[in-house]
Amino acid sequence: MKSTAEMLGYGPNERVLIINADDFGLCHSSNKGIQKLLTDGVVSSATIMMPCGWAREAGVWSASHALLDVGVHFTFTSEWDLMKWGPVYRGGSTESLVNMEGYFHRDSKTFERRADAEQVRLELIAQVEMALQMGVNVTHADNHMGSLYGLQTGRDFLSEVFDVCAGFGLPFRLPRFLLLESGAPAPPELAAQALKVAAEADRKGVVVLDYLVALPFQAAPNETYAQFKAQMIALLKQLKPGVSELIIHPALVTDELSAFHGEPLKRGMEMDIFRDKEVQDVLQSEGIKQIGWKELRHYQRRISRP
Known part of the structure; x- marks a missing residue:
């Protein structure tokens, strides 16, 4: 079986990396941070949360920077207490996607249990079309909080995702080869399931990743930047041959971010990590x-x- 990297023309032993900044459009602080990382070439790409209040700022800016890689961060959950958002689809019912206040459900488990597949499909389309209407040269799609993968209850919406991505000609964040958080290969049963889902994407003409990697989204107790950097360097050195995407959630640490976000300092670390010379040196020395x-x-x- 050829890897995605080999399909793109890379050698079987080459390590190819996409660094994606998630949560573009979440707030002004995220936008300003991600814009800087994109224009400085520190990250490879970003994805916009189209339902969020600052998505328009991210979209209009992206439309005026069309050579940069910006995609859609399919969003179906709204996890913070003081910052909420809901569907962008306006052509019919979205009742199964929202709580009593009209916002998306707080967590992926509730979404998986309650969401109607057709309402999910229409919302997926609406989020891509909203970005296109803003003039964004949409390069790809991925998923906020993994809500579409069925990780909590086993009920996924990937068939709808693949259909929509195929229709718009967009690749999607999905690993062909599954890794555990430790970086070790997943158990055979889980690995086989990942290959099966990737094969469905292949059949529908949707390009996916070889590997998906990230450090824990939440900060460890008393975590320092030095500890975070050491973990990131170790992760980079362990990358396997193929196309890997590494996810970060950078933002400027401001009063705005701190007012609603549970991990503002970790977002600040993620803002700095790939601007760090030691980390850049590792990317170069490892031939990534x-x-x-x-x-x-x-x-x-x-x-x-x-």
């Missing part, structure tokens, strides 16, 4: 090639032509 999602989108659209 950085690419953007546009390369995957170009391949997907090329092979899907009749």
Whole structure:
């Protein structure tokens, strides 16, 4: 079986990395931080949470920076107490997607249990179309909090995701080869399930990743930047051959962010980590090639032509 990296023309032993800044559009602090990382070439790409209040700022800015890789962060959960959002679809009912206040459910488990698949499909389309209407040159799609993967109850919405991504010609964040948080390969049963889902994406013409990696989203007790950096360097050195995406959630640490976000200091660390010279030196010394999602989108659209 060829890896995604080999499909793109890379060698079987080459390590190719996409660094994606999630949660673009969440708030002004996230936007300003991610804009800087994108324009400085520190991250490869970002994805916009279209239902959020600051999505328009992110979208309009992205439309004026069309050469940068910006995608849609499919959002179906609203996890914070003081900052909430709900569906962007306005053409019919979204009742199964929201709570009594009209906001998305707080967690993925509730979403998986209650969501109607057709309402999910329409909301997926609406989020992509909203970005396109703003002029965003949408390069890819991924998923906020993993709500569409069925990780909590086993009820996933990936068939709907693949259909929508195929329709718009967008690759999607999904690992072909599953890794545990330790970096070790997943048990055979889970690994086989990941390959099965990736095969469905292949059949529908949607390009996916080889690997998906990240450090824990929540800070450890009394975690220091030095500890975080050591973990990131170790993760980079352990990357396997193929296309890996590494997820971060950078933001400027401001009063705005601290007012609602449970991990503002960790977001600040993620803002700094790939601007760190030691980390950049590791990327270079390890021979890790950085690419953007546009390369995957170009391949997907090329092979899907009749």
